[in-house]
Amino acid sequence: MEKPFLTVVVPCYNEEEVLSESVAQLTNIIQKLVMSESISNKSQIMFVDDGSKDKTWELIQQYSESNEHVSGLKLSRNYGHQGALLAGLTEAHAYSDCVVSIDADLQDDVNAIIEFIEKYHEGYDVVYGVRDKRDTDTYFKRNSALAFYRIMSKLGVNMVPNHADYRLLSKRALTEFLRYKEENMFIRGIVPLLGFKSTKVFYNRNERFAGESKYPLKKMVLFAVDGITSFSVAPIRLLLVIGSVIFMIGVVMGIYAIAQKIIGAVVPGWTSLIVSLWLIGGIQLIGIGVLGEYIGKIFKQVKERPRFTIEENVFEMKCKENKINER
């Protein structure tokens, strides 16, 4: 039986400092898997250069010449982690029997890939990499992530806790995944929606091998907001509840005010007026903001813009060179 062709998709943004180590460690894993006859000896590590400003793409090109397992994609600009991942997965689809996605910074233990492949051979379509503990992350990152998972699950979004984008997808899971055409791809929220037989593999999360996080606070917050508003209408419902409560208070206040007037105990009422004015004004603004978030999403979606643009595709070249059949 033909061995499964594995593609490891690695999004990279300004990762020149870690790339050589990533190549070394991932190649080592691929070689082990080839030796144990678990995967095809043509299997690829696909580095997706997400519009890096440093030497990342030059390095990827060099490695794809010197290392038979390395290839890459160059995106025309920075599309963000999720965009880069999506580009890699889309391009890997035609040639791969299974794909693994992993960050370039080696924070996720590459050895887990061996277990991923074992699970794949046992017939699992989705294998989640789950970190055991996060003590190498900063206090803030750890707790903000935890709070985020909690909020998401309260909002009814089914996510695997402590799982980021380190996972294996079988061919058919990937095929289904690529049918999700939404503009704001929140990949880790979509994968559990695919169904199929899935399992988890636990590993320890390391410190970033080199370089610094490409996810500053601003990107993290945007990512979280995207995650929530792409998957849940709860903020709109919350607005409705707050609105209704305020409205009821307003009715009571109105009756009270009229009663006061009839009795004749008219007060200047300036303070209460101004206070309620500001209060309601504020709530309306929040409401408009939340609605705007969704309308913005609809706006983007109806335009159906391409979600990424590939400038160069060494991966496909290499697959054709090696006469890999499309699957």
Ligand code: UDP
């Ligand atoms: N990344 C990317 N595009 C971006 C930001 C990040 O492709 O705009 C890649 C980055 O090179 C890394 C992965 O996404 O391989 C995760 O980023 P990082 O390790 O900086 O995030 P953290 O682990 O700190 O959340």
Ligand code: MG
């Ligand atoms: Mg990282």
